Amino acid sequence: MLRHHRDNWRGETELRLNVETLIGSPRSVRLKGVVRENSRTRTLLFEEAMETCSITPGQFLMVWVPGIDEVPMSISHWDPPILGFTVAPIGSSTRALCAMEEGDWIGVRGPFGKPFQISQSDALVVGGGVGAAPLRPLVYSLVEQNTDVTLLLAGKTAGDLVFVEEFEKRAGDRLSLEIATDDGSAGFQGLADMATEMLCDRCKPEIIYTCGPELMMYKLVKIAQNRGIEIQASLERFMKCGCGICGTCAMDSDGSMVCLEGPVFTGEKLRELTEFGRYHRESTGVKKEY
Structure with missing residues (x-):
């Protein structure tokens, strides 16, 4: 194995x-x-x-x-x-x-899909639970180009976190690892947005990359806007084709398709999408509020 x-x-x-x-x-x-x-x-x-x-x-x-x-x-x-x-x-x-x-x-x-647009600016990378999956290769790419990276892995409990042991071993001059859990079972006790505010004060990132629960990312987009920080977020939607044919993943208000124009969107684009952080569609197409 x-x-x-x-x-x-x-x-x-x-x-x-x-x-x-x-x-x-x-x-x-x-x-x-x-x-x-x-x-x-x-x-x-x-x-x-x-x-x-x-x-x-x-x-x-x-x-x-x-x-x-x-x-x-x-x-x-x-x-x-x-x-x-x-x-x-x-x-x-x-x-x-x-x-x-x-x-x-x-x-x-x-x-x-559209990937992360990798910058050389000092970065804060925030992964919520299994949302850390697409951020794992991003972190390695950033570090390999000599970008200073603060990685925040967040979850409801310590048992929801992934890749912690791996990144503890990889942490060094360019990579700093931070942990946050809602219940305080590991790292900082508090929500991911609270830890993000704290790390923005401490690390002064020029860009935030994130993936995780949409309500978490919605709060992070607001934090980035208030602080004048660039942000990119990876979204999740129901998909059937993956290449723009079926339209299942189209988002309000302009029909942007997550499979083609995403899954990674800029903060500027996310603020234009009226459903982001408010509701999503089930497999039947019915809207479901967060």
Whole structure:
């Protein structure tokens, strides 16, 4: 079973893929390893044998769970030829993924989506629970370009956190790790937005990158606006195609599609989207308020 491996995020890996492959049938891959991140969350690793397009932090895969459904999954690991994503059991598809073992088969399409626009400015990276998944490769990319990074991993409890041990070992001159939990079971006791305010005062970041619960990110976008700090956030929405055909992930008020124009959006764009932080759509298309 694969437990640790060195990721290669030095720029974009130049590989090739045509559009027909992207939107076509999933390619079958066999799991090479399953990593237990906490009591609920798993990282699934597989070998990507075919030539794919460039992979950049923030992009996602459409993952087909045989007999159930296809769901979007942020890429959290990329060490060619090993590719991986980190998943928590939320619905039927993700519960099935979390129950899988080495040797099981899944289908994948992609990668898709607009990634993080990586800056050389001092950064605060805020991950809420499993939302830390697309931020993991981002942190490595930032550090490798000699950017000073403060990483905040936040969750309701210590048991909700992921990648803590890994980043404790990697922390050093360019990377500082901070922990926050609602119940105080690890690190700072308080919500992620409270810890973000504190770290903005202490570290003076020029840009914030974030992924996690939408209400958390909504508060962070407000903090960034009030402080005049640039921010980029990765959103989650129901998706069926992953490439702008079905329109399932279109957002109010202008129809921006998360799969094409996101999943990473700037703070400026998020402030224009009337549904951000207020409601989302269920798989049926019905609006559900936060």
